[in-house]
Amino acid sequence: MTEVHVTKALHSAQGPIELDVALTIEDGEFVALYGPSGAGKTTVLRMLAGLDRPESGYIRSKGQTWFDHRQKNWVGPQRRAVGVVFQDYALFPNMTIREQLRFALPDKQNLALVDTLLEMMSLTELANRRPGVLSGGQQQRVALARAVARQPRLLLLDEPLSALDTETRLRLQEEISLVHTQFGLTTVLVSHDNAEIIRLADRVIGLQAGKIDRQGKPAAVLGPSTTPVPSGRLGTVIGIRPEGDQLRLTVSGGDVVTEVLVPESPVQVGDRIVVLVEEGSAVQPALKRNGG
Numbered sequence: 001m002t003e004v005h006v007t008k009a010l011h012s013a014q015g016p017i018e019l020d021v022a023l024t025i026e027d028g029e030f031v032a033l034y035g036p037s038g039a040g041k042t043t044v045l046r047m048l049a050g051l052d053r054p055e056s057g058y059i060r061s062k063g064q065t066w067f068d069h070r071q072k073n074w075v076g077p078q079r080r081a082v083g084v085v086f087q088d089y090a091l092f093p094n095m096t097i098r099e100q101l102r103f104a105l106p107d108k109q110n111l112a113l114v115d116t117l118l119e120m121m122s123l124t125e126l127a128n129r130r131p132g133v134l135s136g137g138q139q140q141r142v143a144l145a146r147a148v149a150r151q152p153r154l155l156l157l158d159e160p161l162s163a164l165d166t167e168t169r170l171r172l173q174e175e176i177s178l179v180h181t182q183f184g185l186t187t188v189l190v191s192h193d194n195a196e197i198i199r200l201a202d203r204v205i206g207l208q209a210g211k212i213d214r215q216g217k218p219a220a221v222l223g224p225s226t227t228p229v230p231s232g233r234l235g236t237v238i239g240i241r242p243e244g245d246q247l248r249l250t251v252s253g254g255d256v257v258t259e260v261l262v263p264e265s266p267v268q269v270g271d272r273i274v275v276l277v278e279e280g281s282a283v284q285p286a287l288k289r290n291g292g
């Protein structure tokens, strides 16, 4: 469990506001922080990461005190088991992808974890490249893999997908969900995107002018989505058949096999793709996965 009560005087565009936030996050929970610009979402995330210092209160995670104003206790960011992903990737320009992941390992000998993460994020073929030659989506996959390589108690995501196009966002959402589940992480996501929050989060916490003004299950707090929330399903193309001027793809993902019609495109058997599904049936052409 992570228990937080933090306060700080903020200087916002609308004048001074008092940030005063108390929340408890269960181990394994996926929490989203939501609210208008300037509400204090990033500040709370930075306080959890140890990048910003509260004026009073405490932060305790799984029995460890990271900050306690009364006891004058402060643990710096390097000594908190947190992995952080920002919107702008913040990768080291001179390190290869593999080096960035290795650098993040708490146990430098655990090279098997680096290989696992490269594989999970489809980065194996890019492992010896530097970030400058990668697309935005690929760089953000590296940033996510690097954050997980730290084996964090808390995975902190500050609008990690907002610079990416819709297809790449959907794919990264799948990957965030995958690592959250597979590594048993506790995740805090700052997002403005209702659909993203409904897809990913167990609970949403709304912030308004530095205070929590609502919280609960995302669909209940954010209201029913006017459009059905599509969910992306990762799969591998196992069959391709021409149909008129389109292609019918057979896609296998987990224990589900789906068929989708796509425009003529350079897709090959073995490509990993994301298929959007609504209420169980594929509704949108498959999105090419490699190189995304």
Ligand SMILES: Nc1ncnc2c1ncn2[C@@H]1O[C@H](COP(=O)(O)OP(=O)(O)OP(=O)(O)O)[C@@H](O)[C@H]1O
Pocket (backbone or CB within 6 Å): 009, 010, 011, 012, 013, 035, 036, 037, 038, 039, 040, 041, 042, 043, 044, 052
């Ligand atoms: N260290 C600080 N000291 C004082 N004020 C700060 C500090 N850090 C941020 N602020 C101010 O606090 C307000 C909240 O900032 P914050 O970035 O947390 O908001 P946000 O909810 O994440 O907004 P956005 O959605 O635009 O990113 C802003 O007006 C910002 O200028």
